[in-house]
Amino acid sequence: MMLPLRIDAAKSIAExxxxxxxxxxxxxxxxxxxxxxxxxxxxxKEEVRRIDKSTxxxxxxxxxxxxxxxxxxxxxxxxRYTVLDLEADRSLVRRLLNSxxxxxxxxxxxxxxxxxxxxxxDYVNDYLDAYVREICRxxxxxxxxxxxxxxxxxxxxxxxxxxxxxxxxxxTAVTPVDFxxxxxxxxxxxxxxxxxxRSMSGADIDRLVDVLGNAGRIHGQPVxxxxxxxxxxxxxxxxxxxxxx
Amino acid sequence: MTEQQNxxxxxxxxxTKQWETxxxxxxxxxxxxxxxxxxxWLGMYGPATEQPFEALLGLPRFAFPAxxxxxxxxxxxxxxxxxxxxxxxxxxxxxxSEAYAELFAELKDAAAKGEPVHAGRExxxxxxAVLNRKMQKxxxxxxxxxxxxxxxxxxxxxxxxxxxxxxxxxxxxxxxxRTEIDDAHRSVHELKREVRALxxxxxxxxGETAAEPSASMPAAxxxxxxxxxxxxxxx
Numbered sequence: 454m455m456l457p458l459r460i461d462a463a464k465s466i467a468e469x470x471x472x473x474x475x476x477x478x479x480x481x482x483x484x485x486x487x488x489x490x491x492x493x494x495x496x497x498k499e500e501v502r503r504i505d506k507s508t509x510x511x512x513x514x515x516x517x518x519x520x521x522x523x524x525x526x527x528x529x530x531x532x533r534y535t536v537l538d539l540e541a542d543r544s545l546v547r548r549l550l551n552s553x554x555x556x557x558x559x560x561x562x563x564x565x566x567x568x569x570x571x572x573x574x575d576y577v578n579d580y581l582d583a584y585v586r587e588i589c590r591x592x593x594x595x596x597x598x599x600x601x602x603x604x605x606x607x608x609x610x611x612x613x614x615x616x617x618x619x620x621x622x623x624x625t626a627v628t629p630v631d632f633x634x635x636x637x638x639x640x641x642x643x644x645x646x647x648x649x650x651r652s653m654s655g656a657d658i659d660r661l662v663d664v665l666g667n668a669g670r671i672h673g674q675p676v677x678x679x680x681x682x683x684x685x686x687x688x689x690x691x692x693x694x695x696x697x698x
Numbered sequence: 699m700t701e702q703q704n705x706x707x708x709x710x711x712x713x714t715k716q717w718e719t720x721x722x723x724x725x726x727x728x729x730x731x732x733x734x735x736x737x738x739w740l741g742m743y744g745p746a747t748e749q750p751f752e753a754l755l756g757l758p759r760f761a762f763p764a765x766x767x768x769x770x771x772x773x774x775x776x777x778x779x780x781x782x783x784x785x786x787x788x789x790x791x792x793x794x795s796e797a798y799a800e801l802f803a804e805l806k807d808a809a810a811k812g813e814p815v816h817a818g819r820e821x822x823x824x825x826x827a828v829l830n831r832k833m834q835k836x837x838x839x840x841x842x843x844x845x846x847x848x849x850x851x852x853x854x855x856x857x858x859x860x861x862x863x864x865x866x867x868x869x870x871x872x873x874x875x876r877t878e879i880d881d882a883h884r885s886v887h888e889l890k891r892e893v894r895a896l897x898x899x900x901x902x903x904x905g906e907t908a909a910e911p912s913a914s915m916p917a918a919x920x921x922x923x924x925x926x927x928x929x930x931x932x933x
Contacts, residue, residue: 456809456814457802457805457806457808457809457814457815458805458814458815458821459814459815459816460815460816460817460818460821461816461817464816464817465817465818465819468817468818468819469818504894505890566880566883567883567886568883569880569883570883570884570887570888571887575891579891579894583894639838641834641835641838642834645837645838648837648838648843649837649843649846652843652844652846652847653847653850657847657850657851657854660854660858661850661854664854664857664858664861665857666880
């Protein structure tokens, strides 16, 4: 019977050498790179408004006048909004600007334990609502285009459901909505987060938040930021708070 | 593997019990356990702390038994966390063992078809594929999820016991505790919400839209919700 392993020593050594060369090359590049050479989010922007740790930014290209249709991009609480504008040629923000839109984005900031009581209601009905109104005021309209990415899509959906008159177009990307879809159509190559979270009771999650404040930390930064308890019953369906007259 | 897990659990259960009852025992074991008694460590602060304060005054011991219980709870929490971590690790280790077994079976079949592995990279790729397949299945299993829940529960219990001990000591020295700081944060959060709500009402009363700049608003909370120009001007 043929042996299951007939390793060609020369080929394996060549593969190993190739891998080591790649690692060495990467380390050499990193060693040459200085902090001031790393430029993330290069598109020019101005701070429009700030509420607590969140900030509304307005982007602009120097050679292009603003004033197009406003688009507010909403990213997740986890991660940074700068992923929207990594480099000049890898920038969703820049592509939207070049296609004639007036682009805004929200930076949720880096929450600490002091923000543990900030809930979805605050994000949707206070921060996001104030920013949408601010953009409407600047552009003289009643509604904006809202682009929600990842968890930002969840917040966008909540906002659109509560304040539909303020939304002209709603776009969501990589937005998790149905956390029980796997129960009808299970595929093992899909993510685990819904399965793992579902296996915890509400009391487990309450306790997790009580103990940690913000759920999960990597290098001191929250991974699952803010009050992680299920808050579907905490988002208040407030009437549109524009002045009625 | 189940037998190994039981042995592992039995060992930790034994140590947990020994630790919890050590204070009431005599002999060399109790003496050895004293090395882990935080009251001994406190000896560095002076002789007064080596005895209960109540004993110096001839009063009944009330506070220190509470400290004893907290310390023992912390120790028991650590042991439980170690046990749960070991059980969780044992489940993952079993997946790795099964992946190795499956890989060898695959390699054997491939060799029988005249397709043996010729390079290290190919071997690693095959192993990763098998391991991923096994992990994706196991990490959705009720057995794994139960182990994960128990590990989380042990971690949270351990942290809770640690905090209770620290807060007991902090209270004795009039130092602020996590619970008190959390209460303060809650109050600040609720006050900020009220300020924002009042601002919106004020905007409406003034006939402005709620999103208009708040530079003309009263100074209270201005730094938290203001346009940059307003804040730059000290608003």
